[in-house]
Amino acid sequence: MLVLTRKAGERILIGDDIVITILDSRGDGIRIGIDAPRGVKIQREEVLRAVTEANLAAAKADEGDEDRIKAALGLLPTAQQATSATPEPEAEAPAEA
Numbered sequence: 001m002l003v004l005t006r007k008a009g010e011r012i013l014i015g016d017d018i019v020i021t022i023l024d025s026r027g028d029g030i031r032i033g034i035d036a037p038r039g040v041k042i043q044r045e046e047v048l049r050a051v052t053e054a055n056l057a058a059a060k061a062d063e064g065d066e067d068r069i070k071a072a073l074g075l076l077p078t079a080q081q082a083t084s085a086t087p088e089p090e091a092e093a094p095a096e097a
Contacts, residue, residue: 004012012020018040023031034042070076 006012006022008022008024010022014020017037019035021033021035023033025031036042067076
């Protein structure tokens with residue numbers, strides 16, 4: 001890792017098309033500006049980590065999730081559907097006199 005000391009207004013060049021400018025230093029933090037081509041991804045590590053963790057948590061299926069989804073889509077009979085699906089006995093026709 002290259003470690004540099006820079007002052008406000010000074011720049012760091014990465015390759016031919018990325019420029020990092022030190023904008024300001026306040027207390028325990030600094031403000032930087034980054035000029036890079038649109039195709040270059042610039043991401044904060046803590047945000048990327050949080051999104052990755054959220055995606056992993058969302059991908060884990062709890063037991064019963066599949067059945068709840070199928071029931072919601074009408075692909076799996078629910079308990080209420082199962083009881084109403086049993087045919088009721090037919091009423092007897094009135095006897096002819």
